[in-house]
Amino acid sequence: MLSLFKYNWQVREDWFxxxxxxxxxxxxxxxxxxxxxxxxxxxxxxxxELLWLNSLVDEKVVFERRQLLTQLNEIKEYSTFVQLFTEQFIEQLPSDYENNIIEVQRRDGSILEFTQKKIFAxxxxxxxxxxxxxxxxxxEIQRKPISSDLIIRIFE
Incomplete structure (x- = not known):
């Protein structure tokens, strides 16, 4: 699971x-x-990423400067903050996380149930x-996009 997050983070850094x-x-x-x-x-x-992780933890994590994100460097700081939190959480997952059910409350008040594995996916x-x-x-702006080709990326 962590390797796919690392892949996403690598692609995200390349976009930055x-x-x-x-x-x-x-x-x-x-x-x-x-x-x-x-x-x-x-x-x-x-x-x-932070919203879903906060659905999995008891003590919510908040990025205090969230409302101030207008510049690329601020967004990069936010990304680093959330990435560290995500990585720490995944590294400490119990072996039964694939079957661990999480209840998520929707905006209308109804409750949905998902496994942690499905939330990560x-x-x-x-x-x-x-x-x-x-x-x-x-x-559209005539620039080459970042390659997101998983097979050629090294992200272990």
Missing amino acids: TWCESLPEEEFHKERVGGMKSIRETLTHIIDC HMITHEIHHIGQLSVWAR
Whole structure:
């Protein structure tokens, strides 16, 4: 499980590096689809990782500067903060995590039940989905997207 998170984090870091050469207006520009901008999509990926992890823990983790994320370096700091929390949590998973049921309350108050394994699978595929959106936007502005080819990446 951790190896797939490491894969996602490696791809995310490559996107951060890719964004460093992007004009500021392109980073913030409202686009069609996804979370409406490159900045908001990167932030959303990290937000969701933290949201789902907080559904698994008793004591919630909060990034105090969350409301101030407008610049790439701030988003990178947020990513590092959440990544450390995620990695520590995964490294301490009990052997029966695949069968451990978690109750998640929806906005309407109803309760859904998922195994921790399913939550982790969702977290992994959620990021991959949004990385695809970033790739589409990169091509729209005539830039080469980051390769997300799992088979050629080294992430152990």
